[in-house]
Amino acid sequence: MARWAVPVAVVLVVFAFVATPALARKKQTEYGTWNVSVTPDSDAAARGEKATKDTLLLQQGVFRSEAWYMYGFTSAGYKIHGSDFAVDTESRQNGKIRWTGLITGDAIAGRMVWTRKDGTVLSYTFSGSRAEVEKSKKKH
Numbered sequence: 001m002a003r004w005a006v007p008v009a010v011v012l013v014v015f016a017f018v019a020t021p022a023l024a025r026k027k028q029t030e031y032g033t034w035n036v037s038v039t040p041d042s043d044a045a046a047r048g049e050k051a052t053k054d055t056l057l058l059q060q061g062v063f064r065s066e067a068w069y070m071y072g073f074t075s076a077g078y079k080i081h082g083s084d085f086a087v088d089t090e091s092r093q094n095g096k097i098r099w100t101g102l103i104t105g106d107a108i109a110g111r112m113v114w115t116r117k118d119g120t121v122l123s124y125t126f127s128g129s130r131a132e133v134e135k136s137k138k139k140h
Contacts, residue, residue, distance in 0.1 A: 030058045030080055034108045036128030038067070044122040054126070056099075056108070063087040063099065073097055085110075093117070106130040 034056040040049035054067040063085075064075040072091035078099075079086050086100045095117045101110025109127040116122070 030078075030083075030085055030103050032059070033057055033131040034128055035131050036108060036126045038112060038124050038126045041123045041125070044124060047120075047122065049122055049124070055131070056126075056128075058085070063089070065089065065097075065099070068097060101126070 036054050036056055037051060038054050039051045052067060054065055057064040057066070058078060061077050062075050063078040065073060068089065068091075069075075072093050073089040074091070076087050076089045083103050084101070085103065086098070089097045089099070091097075094114075096115050098113045098115075099110065101108055106129050107127075108129070110125070112124040112126055114122045114124070
């Protein structure tokens with residue numbers, strides 16, 4: 001019985017050393033600051049919504065939109081599955097925003113759906129890249 005214990009223990013130790021750094025890197029793919037352009041769809045544009053620039057922060061499981069934070073949308077915990085993320089932010093005065101997106105390397109893109117307090121639903125797309133400061137940190 002002890003003959004198989006040593007080889008199994010060796011395999012487990014090797015796996016722990018190899019897998020742990022790989023899993024840690026994968027988990028932090030989304031971390032960072034992202035400069036994005038947010039563009040309303042045709043229905044939202046017809047209602048007077050304009051394209052805008054935004055800075056998205058995804059760090060340690062918390063999401064924040066700098067532009068929408070000014071309108072009372074709070075930071076919120078996000079969920080990530082592979083390269084896809086989703087988060088729901090809320091404002092007492094302005095309703096809810098659902099952000100969904102895909103992160104590939106230094107690029108980010110996705111959809112933002114704002115449900116106003118009166119029930120109006122406005123849809124936007126967003127795309128952009130990791131902030132330059134983040135890119136230089138990532139290379140070092």
